[in-house]
Each structure stands twice: as C-alpha cells, then as structure tokens.
Amino acid sequence: MVIIIIDQIISRKGIENMLKWLIMTCEQIVLNLKTELLEIRLLRFLPIYHKKNL
Numbered sequence: 001m002v003i004i005i006i007d008q009i010i011s012r013k014g015i016e017n018m019l020k021w022l023i024m025t026c027e028q029i030v031l032n033l034k035t036e037l038l039e040i041r042l043l044r045f046l047p048i049y050h051k052k053n054l
Helices: 002-010 012-045 047-053
Strands: none
Touching: none
C-alpha cells in the first residue's frame, strides 16, 4: 500500500492525481460545512421546528 503511494508520488501524473483528489476532498468538506451552516441558520429562524427536534 505504502509502496504504491510512493510510486505515485514520484511520477508527475501521480502528483497531479493526488492534488486533484485533495482539491475534490476539500471541496466536499466545504460543501458539507455550507450545508450544515445553512441548516443551523434555518433552525435559528424556525424555533418551533428546533424545539420539536430537541
């Protein structure tokens, strides 16, 4: 497993693929955070709905 990763890092294509994967992962995390923040804001604006969930 580790050897495969090292081989990929050494090759330039592997570095590009890793960067793409990292960017995609970061984008997904940001997307998830935005969704959570949106839900929190909605809960603040809808106190009745919030009380039902507690």
